[in-house]
Amino acid sequence: MAKMKIRLLPDGSIQMETEGVKGKKCMDYAKILEKLADAKIHSIEKTEEYYQNEVLELDETQHLNDN
Numbered sequence: 001m002a003k004m005k006i007r008l009l010p011d012g013s014i015q016m017e018t019e020g021v022k023g024k025k026c027m028d029y030a031k032i033l034e035k036l037a038d039a040k041i042h043s044i045e046k047t048e049e050y051y052q053n054e055v056l057e058l059d060e061t062q063h064l065n066d067n
Contacts, residue, residue: 004029014039022052 007015016033018026026049034041 002029004033006033013042017047018049020049022049022054024050025054026050 002021003019005017005019009015014033014037016030018029021029027044030041030044033039
């Protein structure tokens with residue numbers, strides 16, 4: 001499950017950290033926070049998850065019509 005941790009610091013800056021978000025998709029979360037907070041991203045520290053590939057699970061069940 002994807003999580004986004006947001007910290008508001010005493011100097012007014014915002015720190016955000018994602019968990020459970022693999023690959024470049026975490027950058028989408030950063031852009032959303034940037035818009036919501038009307039803020040500007042000053043620096044980004046990429047975690048190990050950024051360099052991992054997202055695994056998609058497909059449901060291979062087919063439904064056949066009885067016609």
